[in-house]
Amino acid sequence: MSGRRARCACGELQVDLVGEPDVVVICHCLECQRRTGSVFGVGAYFPRSAVTSSSPYRTYSRPGSSGHALHFHFCERCGSTVFWELELRPQHIGVAVGAIGDLGMSPPARSVWEATRHPWVEFSCELGRHPRQVT
Ligand SMILES: [Zn+2]
Ligand SMILES: [Zn+2]
Numbered sequence: 001m002s003g004r005r006a007r008c009a010c011g012e013l014q015v016d017l018v019g020e021p022d023v024v025v026i027c028h029c030l031e032c033q034r035r036t037g038s039v040f041g042v043g044a045y046f047p048r049s050a051v052t053s054s055s056p057y058r059t060y061s062r063p064g065s066s067g068h069a070l071h072f073h074f075c076e077r078c079g080s081t082v083f084w085e086l087e088l089r090p091q092h093i094g095v096a097v098g099a100i101g102d103l104g105m106s107p108p109a110r111s112v113w114e115a116t117r118h119p120w121v122e123f124s125c126e127l128g129r130h131p132r133q134v135t
Contacts, residue, residue: 006099008080013073015053015083015095021046024097024106028121029113029133031062035072035081036096039118042108043084043094051083051093064088065133088135110134 006015021044032041057073060081064070068087074080084094097105107125111117115131128134 004100004102006082006095007101008075008078008082008099010075010078010080012077013053013055013057013075013080013082015051015055015099017046017095017100018050019046020106021095022092023110024108026108026111026123026127027113028111028115028117029065030116032113033116035060039121042097044097044100044105045089045092045094048091048093051095053083057082066135088133 004017006017007013024042024044027041027043028039033039035041056076058076060072060074061069064086066088070084070086072081072084075082080099082096082099086092086094108123108127110128110130111123112130112133114129
């Protein structure tokens with residue numbers, strides 16, 4: 001099994017990943033735009049057992065649009081969000097694709113919250129496109 005390591009900007013928060021993600025998802029929601037400072041977020045969803053970390057982190061939780069909470073884990077030193085847990089998808093852990101830094105990652109399969117996608121953002125890969133969250 002291939003192994004990858006996701007890390008924050010300063011390197012203090014590191015997360016080890018085994019194998020490939022089950023799905024990679026782009027999210028255009030305004031909350032992801034604010035959280036990342038970019039105009040969309042990209043998350044790789046791994047089975048829980050494939051994700052391990054012994055680094056310190058802090059957690060920002062917020063209610064999702066579905067009413068299920070989201071828990072974003074970020075570096076207490078540099079602030080990068082590296083991974084997160086969604087009550088909506090308890091069997092998975094989301095990992096920020098940008099934190100993995102591997103151009104060999106599988107491309108996204110879905111694009112959600114296209115209702116708030118910046119109109120100039122387009123992708124060349126095949127995508128399932130959804131105006132809101134997929135439940
Ligand atoms: Zn850091
Ligand atoms: Zn989002």
